[in-house]
Amino acid sequence: MLFSTAHILPALFLAQSAFAATADEWRGRSIYQLLTDRFATTNNSSSPCDTTSRKYCGGTWKGITAHLDYIQAMGFDAVWISPIVENLEGETAYGEAYHGYWTKNINKINTNFGTEDDLNELSAALHTRGMFLMVDVVVNHLVTVPDNSSKNGQDPTFDYSEITPFSTANDYHPFCLIQNYDNQTDVEQCWIGDKVLPLSDLDTEDPEIVTTMNEWIAGLVKKYKIDGVRIDTVKHVRKDFWPDFAKSAGVFTIGEILDDKTSYLKGYTEVIDSVLDYPTWFPLKTGFTSPQGNLSAITEIVVEAQKTYKNGMFMTGSFLENHDQERFQAATQDQALVKNAMTWPFINDGVPILYYGQEQGYTGGNDPNNREALWPTGFDTSKPLVDHVKTLNAARKAAVAANDKFLTTSMSFIGQSDSAVLAVSKPPLLGLLTNAGNKSTGSTKWTIPGSAGLFKAGESVVNVFECKSINADDKGGITVQANGGMPQLMMPASMLGKAGGLCPSITAGFTTDSSAGKFDQTTWTTALIAGVLSALSMGLL
Numbered sequence: 001m002l003f004s005t006a007h008i009l010p011a012l013f014l015a016q017s018a019f020a021a022t023a024d025e026w027r028g029r030s031i032y033q034l035l036t037d038r039f040a041t042t043n044n045s046s047s048p049c050d051t052t053s054r055k056y057c058g059g060t061w062k063g064i065t066a067h068l069d070y071i072q073a074m075g076f077d078a079v080w081i082s083p084i085v086e087n088l089e090g091e092t093a094y095g096e097a098y099h100g101y102w103t104k105n106i107n108k109i110n111t112n113f114g115t116e117d118d119l120n121e122l123s124a125a126l127h128t129r130g131m132f133l134m135v136d137v138v139v140n141h142l143v144t145v146p147d148n149s150s151k152n153g154q155d156p157t158f159d160y161s162e163i164t165p166f167s168t169a170n171d172y173h174p175f176c177l178i179q180n181y182d183n184q185t186d187v188e189q190c191w192i193g194d195k196v197l198p199l200s201d202l203d204t205e206d207p208e209i210v211t212t213m214n215e216w217i218a219g220l221v222k223k224y225k226i227d228g229v230r231i232d233t234v235k236h237v238r239k240d241f242w243p244d245f246a247k248s249a250g251v252f253t254i255g256e257i258l259d260d261k262t263s264y265l266k267g268y269t270e271v272i273d274s275v276l277d278y279p280t281w282f283p284l285k286t287g288f289t290s291p292q293g294n295l296s297a298i299t300e301i302v303v304e305a306q307k308t309y310k311n312g313m314f315m316t317g318s319f320l321e322n323h324d325q326e327r328f329q330a331a332t333q334d335q336a337l338v339k340n341a342m343t344w345p346f347i348n349d350g351v352p353i354l355y356y357g358q359e360q361g362y363t364g365g366n367d368p369n370n371r372e373a374l375w376p377t378g379f380d381t382s383k384p385l386v387d388h389v390k391t392l393n394a395a396r397k398a399a400v401a402a403n404d405k406f407l408t409t410s411m412s413f414i415g416q417s418d419s420a421v422l423a424v425s426k427p428p429l430l431g432l433l434t435n436a437g438n439k440s441t442g443s444t445k446w447t448i449p450g451s452a453g454l455f456k457a458g459e460s461v462v463n464v465f466e467c468k469s470i471n472a473d474d475k476g477g478i479t480v481q482a483n484g485g486m487p488q489l490m491m492p493a494s495m496l497g498k499a500g501g502l503c504p505s506i507t508a509g510f511t512t513d514s515s516a517g518k519f520d521q522t523t524w525t526t527a528l529i530a531g532v533l534s535a536l537s538m539g540l541l
């Protein structure tokens with residue numbers, strides 16, 4: 001056990017007020033994404049939840065409120081919940097709307113999840129803890145079940161009067177399913193879904209509809225004191241719809257744009273605060289699924305994103321799992337690979353997001369199997385991956401505390417000769433990742449030259465996953481041997497910070513809670529420039 005039971009969070013984070021948080025206030029956060037229906041029930045009943053039947057399983061906002069200790073103790077200071085508005089009721093060809101993405105009435109809430117008071121209680125409970133509330137919203141479409149005319153090969157028709165407030169056909173784009181995802185007009189004007197359950201594509205060019213949606217988001221954020229908004233299916237709405245919507249929200253906006261190209265996401269980083277980092281997710285997933293994975297594909301995408309996006313990689317939502325993709329452990333259960341891949345979101349420039357259940361080792365495949373109920377685990381905090389997540393959050397917080405430029409300094413890769421390793425420098429953190437796997441022995445290692453400027457000569461450097469330290473050489477460099485394919489997360493012992501809960505065996509000797517050392521960013525920058533200049537003079541660059 002790496003943690004003392006108390007002092008899991010630095011006091012700094014408990015004192016912050018929370019409401020109408022800006023992108024900058026989200027920069028240092030860590031997000032726990034959950035599906036409201038699948039996280040916790042109100043009465044703690046542990047009824048089974050059959051994911052394949054795609055029905056409501058009974059999770060509620062009250063359930064979340066009662067289990068905030070579980071989330072906060074892992075070090076998260078923000079929670080992303082499912083969409084909150086009223087959804088279509090009853091059975092469809094694809095089950096019930098337990099996920100919340102099938103809006104029927106934007107002016108009412110989804111009573112399956114509780115009452116308005118319950119939601120306000122959740123919001124208040126988060127804020128009391130200094131945590132942020134992120135709510136998922138959908139603008140692109142609403143949903144009403146079509147008649148079954150499509151079964152006869154015809155286009156389906158809809159009873160729009162079931163939808164509020166957009167209750168006529170004129171409120172929607174004419175029916176057409178997207179045929180060609182490379183044709184942006186098609187992507188924006190046609191409908192997602194399929195003939196069995198097409199999702200009614202809102203006419204987001206209509207000025208009245210635009211006004212209605214802008215007023216709606218402003219009201220929603222105010223009413224429930226929402227701190228950030230995650231926006232669904234952003235690429236299916238014209239780009240110039242978004243700036244006014246984001247401004248009306250008045251809080252941090254992060255959008256889902258499912259695409260693997262940074263060039264495609266670039267435009268969206270200019271109209272909302274941030275994007276979910278899908279381009280890195282693709283190579284992250286394949287890179288760490290097996291020792292054959294290609295890690296340089298990750299490097300390539302990150303360097304591109306840093307150059308391309310409006311804010312570089314800062315504030316992008318960095319994730320390994322979400323509700324739309326099979327869980328990582330559906331692809332491999334090699335715990336060395338799992339721990340390496342899980343480490344990535346916490347050591348780069350983005351905001352880490354962990355999808356609920358990953359910490360419990362869930363292995364569900366594609367939707368709907370990746371939407372397991374969490375309660376059957378009894379919110380077990382003794383699982384190895386719970387410990388791993390705690391360490392990751394604590395290390396990130398310790399890094400923020402030790403370097404006040406941590407959140408505004410871009411990460412960089414330190415070149416390695418072994419293609420099975422990555423060395424990620426974000427001082428004072430050094431993330432050492434490998435996809436060699438749990439069967440690897442011997443040869444995998446990372447070499448960090450003193451010119452990287454991370455450590456002082458002879459300084460004690462700790463791998464916070466194991467609380468083992470080594471000493472830097474007389475130039476401040478280190479060479480680290482991999483152990484069973486596990487990742488290592490290194491930082492100077494002096495910067496662990498007693499209050500952060502990391503490696504109490506090492507920090508026990510610290511005299512005060514705030515005795516953590518500070519990272520000298522100026523010296524580091526100077527050293528890096530000197531390193532580049534000397535490499536240039538030697539013809540290495």
Ligand SMILES: *[C@@H]1O[C@H](CO)[C@@H](O)[C@H](O)[C@H]1NC(C)=O
Pocket residue numbers: 043045058
């Ligand atoms: C818990 O709540 C559910 C849903 O409201 C209900 O069906 C069940 O009977 C309750 N169980 C207990 C033990 O109260």
Ligand SMILES: *[C@@H]1O[C@H](CO)[C@@H](O)[C@H](O)[C@H]1NC(C)=O
Pocket residue numbers: 042043044066067
């Ligand atoms: C459910 O469990 C949580 C966490 O243990 C506890 O705080 C809460 O009081 C319980 N709720 C009920 C209704 O028993």
Ligand SMILES: *[C@@H]1O[C@H](CO)[C@@H](O)[C@H](O)[C@H]1NC(C)=O
Pocket residue numbers: 147148149152
């Ligand atoms: C829809 O299906 C039902 C039951 O199969 C059938 O009775 C009805 O005629 C169908 N309606 C249309 C419009 O195809």
Ligand SMILES: *[C@@H]1O[C@H](CO)[C@@H](O)[C@H](O)[C@H]1NC(C)=O
Pocket residue numbers: 183184185186189190
């Ligand atoms: C793109 O999609 C639109 C809308 O579906 C269609 O009218 C147009 O012909 C398509 N353009 C190309 C080049 O395929």
Ligand SMILES: *[C@@H]1O[C@H](CO)[C@@H](O)[C@H](O)[C@H]1NC(C)=O
Pocket residue numbers: 294295296297300
């Ligand atoms: C790995 O990815 C990089 C960047 O996309 C690519 O240039 C390289 O060819 C790939 N290597 C292998 C072995 O596929």
Ligand SMILES: *[C@@H]1O[C@H](CO)[C@@H](O)[C@H](O)[C@H]1NC(C)=O
Pocket residue numbers: 332333334335438439
């Ligand atoms: C490595 O991971 C595989 C896949 O989960 C597992 O079957 C095997 O037992 C693990 N081996 C070791 C040495 O941990």
